[in-house]
Amino acid sequence: EHRCKLLIVGGGAGGCTMASKFARHLKKNEMIVIEPSDMHYYQPMFTLIGGGIKKLSDSGKLMKSVLPENATWIKDRVVDFNPHKNTVNTLNGDTISYEFLIIAMGLQLNYEQIPGLIEALNIPNTGVCSNYSPKYVNRTFEILQKFESGNAIFTYPSSPVKCPGAPQKICYITEDYLRKHGKRDKANVIYNTSLPVLFGVRKYADALWKLVEKRNIKVNLRTNLVEIRQKEKIAVFQNLDIPDQTTEMEYSMLHVTPPMSSPDFLRKCSDLVTEAGFVNAHKDTLQHVTFPNVFTIGDCSSTPNSKTAASVAAQSNVVFENMKACMNNKPLKSVYNGYASCPLVTGYGKCILAEFDYDLNPLETFPISQDKEMWLMYSMKKDVMPPLYWHLMLNGRWNGPGNFRNLMHLKLGK
Ligand code: FAD
Ligand code: UQ1
Structure with missing residues (x-):
């Protein structure tokens, strides 16, 4: 039996990022992360490992080293959600009750x-x-x-x-x-x-x-x-x-x-998910459509964006701002535009950086047309993104390139 103010299910890209953001606002006993795995992998690196450009050991860190100190990690797996009672059950037989819930279970x-x-x-x-x-x-x-x-x-x-x-x-x-x-x-x-x-x-x-x-x-x-x-x-x-x-x-x-597919343990909770089995969330606010104290981030959400870590980054501040508003009974103001990014590595030293929104319109960070193979984008993928992920994103300090994009296009403050 555990109870907490904020429960996060999943310690992957989305769960870990959200835990870090809230770790600065909540006390250690107020936040629980449930995650069964000992290792946290930076999955976007797998493509480069397949090509012999990076090693598997470069892509993984111990879960305990990436989850914030100021959160209680329960190394277990959620097997049941009871959103009407604000509880979940785990494989080991624990029941955990929460006031607010973030579902970040990824794809199976x-x-x-x-x-x-x-x-x-x-x-x-x-x-x-x-x-x-x-x-x-x-x-x-x-x-x-x-x-x-x-x-x-x-x-x-x-x-x-x-x-x-x-x-x-x-x-x-x-x-x-x-x-x-x-x-x-x-x-x-x-x-x-x-x-x-x-x-x-x-x-x-x-x-x-x-x-x-x-x-x-x-x-x-x-x-x-x-x-x-x-x-x-x-x-x-x-x-x-x-x-x-x-x-x-x-x-x-x-x-x-x-x-x-969406994870089996999630999809069987029909009150939480769409027909396709994904957490039924508003595409703008990322709040659950029927349970206002439930939010979702990342690959397990029903929002019609492409499922990428870059999307998780852009979603993370929306979930953070809206969830804080929800905790304080304020209106939800932050909106996710569906941003997704896919560095299309086209060979050794070449990459097309695709970036786009919900409407599948390009939403490019750099002030040059990005439909070309470029060494710069390859170098971003190989050398810039991994430290950005480990040091900024997982510490809750990377909300995607939105501000940078505005700056590049001289629209700051708009
Ligand atoms: P994940 O990071 O997968 O985390 C989900 C977590 O939930 C896991 O740790 C899992 O153990 C946990 N979990 C599952 N079930 C339960 C349960 N029952 N109870 C508790 N915890 C549970 N993205 C990009 O932006 N750019 C790229 O270039 C890119 N390339 C990729 C290449 C490959 C080969 C792969 C596999 C992925 C790539 N991605 C890329 C996608 C990116 O890795 C994912 O979109 C991102 O990790 C999604 O984050 P998430 O938190 O939703 O899910
Ligand atoms: C990004 O923000 C991100 O999340 C950390 C990725 O995942 C690995 C990406 O691949 C990309 C391209 C972005 C977008 C970042 C910039 C600077 C364009």
Whole structure:
């Protein structure tokens, strides 16, 4: 039995950032964070680990070192929400009651939904890899280094995903690697995506279509991975427009982005979630639509933004300001514009920095058109973002580049 003023469920990018913000306003016994994992990973680095640019050990820190001192960490998992009673239950059987709740549980990876996938990821030398989990991310670069010839296939599932650009970033990195190592002639590089588009924002999609054409990368739209036969090195894809139609493709390398969903323990609480299982929040204020003392941040929310850490940064101050207002019975004034950002790494030393809002209109920080491959953006992704994440964001001191953008566009104070 525990009680607190503020309960945060999840200690990932969103939960840890919010805990740090409130740690300056609440006493230690007033805030509880429930998080089952010992490690906190900076997931945006996984793409670079897959390309051999960073090491797995660079991307993780102990959870206890990133959560603020001034919060009580309960190392456990929430298995039940009772928003009518303002309580949650944990796997270990604790009941925790709260006055205010932030749900920051992220997305669940559903590797088991593709028959043959887990087996292929657990056996050495199958050619199957996946940047999306710290468990598997090291395989990507091993496979890339061993690649000799054949098909290199990259997938995008038929589900919401975090960082919708990441499934193709590793495709571009691989293509560039094979080119640099004299193996490009012997490879077919293929990107099979369930989506009907290469990227959701027109401006960047246009740039990416030119890029794939120039670099001879084959893109198959509405093409969804449904099975892996690891022994034969065959992947089976479904045509989402003609669901009975499947195609078998042989691979030497297969990078899988797994299907994802909202976490099972969240989606079963129907009072809290939408039909799709995400926390049912107002898209402007990030407050729950029926429980005013509940807010959400990050990948588990129903708001129709792209799910990125950059979005979490932009959301964090909105949740902070609005939740403080709610605690003081004041009107909620802070509004989230749907900002998301996806540094589309297009090779070693190159990156297109996509930034956009709820309406999928570009919302660019720099006063130059960002639909070009630039070294500067690569360097931001590789050298600037990690320390910004660890030292500013997780300490509650990074609200996204909004102010910087206004300054760059000389609109400060507007
Ligand atoms: P997470 O950071 O995933 O945290 C969720 C936390 O909730 C976890 O710690 C989990 O253990 C915990 N949790 C789950 N269930 C429970 C439970 N029942 N009880 C208690 N706790 C629970 N974003 C970018 O901005 N730029 C990028 O370039 C980028 N690239 C990416 C590349 C890859 C390969 C991946 C995987 C992600 C990338 N992202 C990127 C996305 C970014 O990592 C996420 O959007 C961000 O981490 C979301 O934060 P979150 O707090 O919502 O979820
Ligand atoms: C960002 O704020 C962020 O969150 C920390 C990221 O996640 C890793 C990003 O990738 C990017 C690009 C941003 C946006 C920051 C700037 C300075 C444009």
